Amino acid sequence: MPQPNALPLAPHPDRLLPSEPSRRAVARRLLAHVADLPLVSPHGHIDAGILARDEAFPDPAALLVTPDHYVTRMLYSAGVPLDRLGVRNPDADPREIWRLLCAHWHLFRGTPSRLWLESELHDLFGVREQPSAGNADALYDRITAALAEPELRPRALYHRFNLEVLATTDNPWDDLADHRALADDPSWKGRVAPTFRPDGVTDPERPDIAANLRLLAEASGIDTADYAGYLAALRDRRRHFLAHGASCTDHGVEAAGTAPLEASAAAEIYGKAYRGEPVTAAEGEAFRAHMLFESARMSVEDGLVMQLHPGVRRNHHRAVFEEFGPDTGCDIPVATEYTRALQPLLNAFGREPGFTFVVFTVDETSFSREIAPLAGHYPAMKVGAPWWFLDAPEAILRWRAAVTETAGFYNTAGFVDDTRAFCSIAARHDVARRLDCAYLSGLVAEHRLSEEEAAQTAADLAHTLPKQVFRV
Incomplete structure (x- = not known):
């Protein structure tokens, strides 16, 4: 029974739709067109073991x-x-x-x-x-x-949410045993795909870099004591992920630089990291940029979609990081430059057949100035939807308006929920679909799109584009 003075909890059926009546009516019809489409979740942080164990x-x-x-x-x-x-x-x-x-x-x-x-x-x-x-x-x-x-139970919720595919995020040394268990289980009817996240072995300033490089060697069976072995081990682990259903890599860095180093310079910095010796901030930035370039080269070779989300100062609160570790809510956005930073990578690989490069950002000032024009030119590049700090309704609408004028709808990648909370997946996708329908209803009201075109676009944003872009 409700407690005295308890406020009701009743999500409104028109939540997030336009308040203007004629636009709201269009948005309602568009939402009805996409509300029951399967969910594609190509970028998230759910533990595959939740579904493998189904406890x-x-x-x-x-x-x-x-x-x-x-x-x-x-x-x-x-x-x-x-x-x-x-x-x-x-x-x-x-x-x-x-x-x-x-x-x-x-x-x-x-x-x-x-x-x-x-x-x-x-x-x-x-x-x-x-x-x-x-x-x-x-x-x-x-x-x-x-x-x-x-x-x-987790598997029942997977089907209740109408999930078509769910991607996890995994370290290069992960054995992917839970993914294998799901694939081998004849009673399991869904799809859970791993995502190759190499940050733990591409940032020489990490305090755990030397230990992680030894984990990489152990998992691959390749000696990582030198730079050549390191690259070989990364390629081996990418093949392991591909064999377990992966379609994407994911790279989280503060700066978006992608300038390659001479092999000798990369090897020198790598050697310091492997031996546990300190590297300078300049060396760390240069090696991270170099490895983004090398990761793009590897994606051209093996077909894994490359996701990049720069612009975050990780573990901003040092005391919280030291006591509780990473991913505890103290990552803070910073201003980020893309036009010059991505030029080496895009000049080398931006028109390579089969290469897909999805760029996210939490720096709103770069949407229309840099991200959309780049994606509006380079065939390989797609614009990733707002995530984390920018998945508020107002931010999603600002993002949609900023990128569409230059990149259109079809140089974007659809919605990603980027969640660690399993039960929020369906709710997050519902928010995105409502907001896309709200945005499209404005184009219909202004006679810039027919309602039929808007309905098709809404379905593509919700379902078709993420399947195509992330190859799931």
Whole structure:
């Protein structure tokens, strides 16, 4: 029963659609055209083992709070310690974690996280009142009981969400045993594809680089003591990923530089990293740029789609990084330059048949000035949709307007959800589809597109383009 003074939780059927009546009517029809299309999730961070084991999610906190750094970073900003939220703390009380979310529910007003959480609570668990300190325990018990039901197991949710493919993100040394287990399971009818993420062995300034290079050697069976062996090991692991269904690589760097080094200079920097010796900031930047160029060369060779998302200062809060590790919500955007930075890579490979290069950014100033013009010229380059900080509704609409005028719709790559929270996938895609329909409805209202063209475009953005671009 609703608690006294509890606010209702009822996502509006017209949420995110235009408020102007005639445009809203068009957007509703466009949304109806795409709402039930299968979901393609080509860029995310879900653990494949969740589906391989298909075990019930243990509790609401483990499902909706702890793995989602969108949620934990907001709570941390209000003074809630990360360890109390279960981050790197298996001894945290899940009921207490849930109480903290409910007591701070007001923090999420107006955020995309609120949209996703409302959809999850309403559609999956039948919750009809907003979380609060007063109803936290009752909601916890209700959701925990629901999680014990077969229809809320991971595989059942995969099919309930109408997922067609789900990509994970994996280190080069991962054995991909969970992916293999899914592929070998005759009862499994979905597709989970690994993604090759080599950042752990391409950044010589990482404190764990020497240990990671030895993991790469162990996984590949190739000695990585010298630069030539290192490149051979990377190629070997890419083949391993391809054999397990991978279609993409993923590269997260702060700067987008792609200038190649002479082999001798690359080998010298690499040798320092392998031996655990310090490298200078200039050497680190030069080697990362060089390895982006070499990664593009490898993608030309083996056909893996190359994803690049620069412009983020990782682990900005040093104390949090030292205590809790990476991916805990303290990555902060920085201004990024693309035109000069990507010129070496695009001049070398930008018209290579079969090469696809998807560039994301969290620097809005570069959308129309650099990203869209580059994608509007080079056949290999596609514009990646906003993610992370830029998946708020207003940011997605700004991005769509900024890139379409130069790159059009068909030099973009469709939506990526980039999530670590399994249950948010469907809600995130719903947000993207609603916003694309809202944008397209404006073109129809202005007689720039027919409604038939807008409907086809909406379907292509939601389903066709991500399948084609990411080769899934």
